[in-house]
Amino acid sequence: MSDNVTKPRVKFVTRTKRPPLHKVILLNDDYTPREFVVQVLKAVFRMNETQAYGVMLTAHRKGSCVIAVYARDIAETKAAEATDLGRSKGYPLSFTTEPEE
Numbered sequence: 237m238s239d240n241v242t243k244p245r246v247k248f249v250t251r252t253k254r255p256p257l258h259k260v261i262l263l264n265d266d267y268t269p270r271e272f273v274v275q276v277l278k279a280v281f282r283m284n285e286t287q288a289y290g291v292m293l294t295a296h297r298k299g300s301c302v303i304a305v306y307a308r309d310i311a312e313t314k315a316a317e318a319t320d321l322g323r324s325k326g327y328p329l330s331f332t333t334e335p336e337e
Contacts, residue, residue: 263330264300279321
């Protein structure tokens, strides 16, 4: 018998962790015209007419609606851009972000 014991080689692979995702949420208000909300959704979030109208109606009926999920910096930028578009026209249109669970 030989006293040679071979140990298995273990190879460690490091993987880059994906950044946490954030939801962009449209908050309903009673003053911003529906048509304007649809225009903003199409312009900022690149939705087609049908998608934008559906999202707007969901937010109208339920009080809020998740629009999309992005990396945090992209979500915050898009939410700010969309909110600023509403403010520039004098509407209280509001978008917010929160971490996805």
